[in-house]
Amino acid sequence: MKSSPLVRIALAAIVLSPVVVRAWDYDGHRLVNQLALAALPPEFPAFVHEPASAERIAFLAGEPDRWRNVPDLPLRQAGGSWTDHFLDVEQLPAAGIDPATVSSFRLDFAVAFAAGRAAHPQHFPAIDPAKNSDHTREWPGFVPWAITEYYAKLKSSFMYLKTFEELGTPEEIANARADVLYVMGVMGHYVADCAQPLHVTDHHNGWVGPNPAGYTTWNKFHTWIDSGFIQKAGITPAELLPRVTPARALALPARSDGRDPLFVAVMDYVLAENRLVEPIYRMEKAGQFSNELEKQGLPDRNHGPVNPAGRAFMEGQLLQGGQMLASVWVTAWRNTVPDTYLRTQLLKRQAASPPAAR
Template sequence: MKRILIAAFAVAAVGGVALQAAAWGNTGHRLIGVAAVRGLPAEMPAFLRTPGAASEVGELSREPDRTKGGGQPHDRERDTAHFIDLDDTAHVMNAAGPSIDALPRLKSEYDAALIAAGLDVDDAGYLPYAIQDGYQQLVRDFATWRVLNAAEARESDPGKRAWYREDRLRREALILRDMGYLGHYVGDGSQPHHTTIHYNGWNRDTPNPEGFTTSRQTHGAFEGAFTARVARLDAVEAAMAAPRLDGFDLRARVPAYLKTTLAEVLPFYRLEKAGGFVESDARGGAFVTARLAAGASELRDLYILAWRDSADDSIGWPAVKVAEVEAGTADPWLAMYGED
């Protein structure tokens, strides 16, 4: 519950803009989504490699923040997806919590482990599971699109071909939406405050030997107004890493990504103490650019990997293999349209 309460109270008026301590602000999430899509290679479907698709994913990357406030259980099930509170040794909340490197397979098992350790499920957050779930959904989306696209190209019956086309277009809209949702959580995972118990000023219940700020305005001021002032798409794109696509293991990749962000918590607080996040200091701008570029790089890679994974998937009911439909050796009509 503490995250939600702090988000409610840590709202600062800076230049007339409300800053919520809940996620990257609008600017950060937009830039991560746009940069990731603009970085997609030619192997991806053509409908994704357009300025319109990049813009759409950028806007939809803000959606998990925009849908807050629907009531319960909607908010409780979604609000804690944006973060995971790790201590300085990468354990959830404290040493009694699970290590980020040994998370249970299921979120329900994760919740049970937290409760057994005497920790509050809502305080801990479940960002790793939100990223994994979003990735797996996108694989299913891409698998469905592959089948519909191949079937439309081969179908000789005009009625069936028209339905395949309509369903392909529906799926393309869903893909953009789901790319946006995945983009939001991957973006949250690049913001150091979303990976730490020091998420809004240094945690006052822990030692603070370097005298870091404990201000409850820290989170919102950094990712909101400051990021909006200094972040630029060309700088983010220039700072993006080369794709890392070999040896992919989703359950290992997500914790490794979040641990990389966790390692930036101490540099953030040291830079804040040194005055690096005032308007005229280039150090803060470089920090923002590096973090947005890390999010955009990871998101681009996950989009590509989801596309590749979808080629080996089976989809529909009764299930058909994507590879067989694309090879022209299986008819997917019943799997896609339905037997009833």
């Protein structure tokens, strides 16, 4: 986490770019979900690997970006659509919040952040209402909370799937499996977003504020990392899949501070990605993302040399996103407990109407 005096001084002068944050484009998100599927250990439910299921999970990697294309402002603001895709980590200390102790309750955090923002107005730029129709500019993003909530939804889906597999009808089992695929796929989008360091920083569209190192202020840097460089480098699933290793469940020790253990693990992941922000800008400055022509306004996605260091970095980020996603899926599976309420209801149903009598 950046907390040096230099950064604290920089926070006072940060001006957010008016260019909106984007995500890995569909190809990158799809790839991360596919890498995560390949990382699942053998004991994970096999139905997720059936061709139609695997394609469904890959397709859903793009779902939260599709939600952005409707004009409905409440959805554009809400967790499902816009602010769930990122976390501008530097805005937490700017609001007096320590990322190491931040609440795992989304609304508790929102209340604390709003109060902190109001108490430290000098750390935040004025908001232009004309560019804030969806009322998102007030917020630093909520991606760790979104992932935590999807994790719990996945546990829920596994809970009732297991119970239906014991006592349900074929239709109920099929529906429960479809729900598992849906939650896995959509959750993958947000985990992958965090594997792009420019999703977890104020410097998401070029460096902002004091810039003694002379990092790029090019406001298309984010888009180039999301999609342009991947396309130019021609990174494909076929070359990354052999590098996937079997995922293990995340260690989730009980906590004395009341914070959700999965949330803490996700925040650790986000903060680790935030520590890559300055390195990624150093790489850009050194020409390692092969974007010289793009910065001059010359489209360069389909030709030209690709720097091997930039390519290696990007491959590593995609693989890291896939491994983390698989670990979250496995953790949900391992931590699923029986749905005792549903089981009781199904036993009553069975007693009232034995299978032979249906």
